[in-house]
Amino acid sequence: MSARSWSALAVGVVFGLTLCWSGMSDPEVIRGALLLEQSYLYLFFASAVLTAAVGQALLRRLRARALLAEEEIVVSRQRPERRHLVGGFVFGLGWGVANVCPGPIATQLGEGIPWALFTLAGVVVGILLFFRGGAAETEPGSDAAPGSPPARPQPPARIREEPSGAG
């Protein structure tokens, strides 16, 4: 396993532990939030978004390069399309019924909760259904290479040689 894999694993562990510790992997907590009986989820969500926004703005202000990827940090902002509305709606139906989203499904599996096997099976089928139509990945691993059609030839300049000590 590379440094990239190990660090991704570590970030994932922190993320998953926090999802559990905050109660987000408990469907009853999510249900209470969706029924607007508890404000926790919304405060939690808002503070997470705010922290992420400030941190990423800082990274871009510093013109930082990704530590484990040979690229400058850029972010992609997409224009809304029909699929964002349709996909959001379909996901919302599932979330409203099962009261889990993909993160808690993963943490529930790690906690050994049997019901998560069913939601996981459904998610796998749903993802396969999506790709069956030959759809391109909508969540690329890097924002430097957004899910562009492979028809466009990749410029060889992508492999940049940086003089050591520069920047």
Added chain:
Amino acid sequence: MNRPQPAGVDSSLGRLYDCRVIHDQLAWYVAGPVLGLCVVACRALFNGRLGVTGGFSELIVKLRGGSARFDWRGWFVIGVALGGTLFLLLAGEPVFHGYGWLTATFDGPWGDAAIAAILTLAGVAIGFGTKTAGGCTSGNGLSGVSLISPAALVATATFFATAIVVAFAIEAVIA
């Protein structure tokens, strides 16, 4: 001066084994920023957008191709699951109170089968919907909204509104 209580078998056992590190729900003003820092970490390390569904699809696509050479997204989601295991070890029990409304509504001999079917169908909607929208609660909701990406804002507003309506509709039907 305190006599050992004869009926205290349970509580003394509890004391003996109560080495739990985690007892209560983490305060939102701690949990939220930690989650936000995970988004920042993925950006700083991989120039990537943190997203659990992206991790699931990476695992599925690679495994289907007979490979386990996952990129960072795949390892991230494996880490999320292991985070659940770590929580279990630290807290002593999972944070899960069952599917209250499902188990209360679908009892009887076929109750569990009905719940399994409903959860599987809901899972299909979650998987297909998130891939179509290009992100789930983390990818669009957290990462995308934090970048003020218009597409992520539309998707997030849509799935939050839909889920809230569905939750209230279920509440109305089963009440």
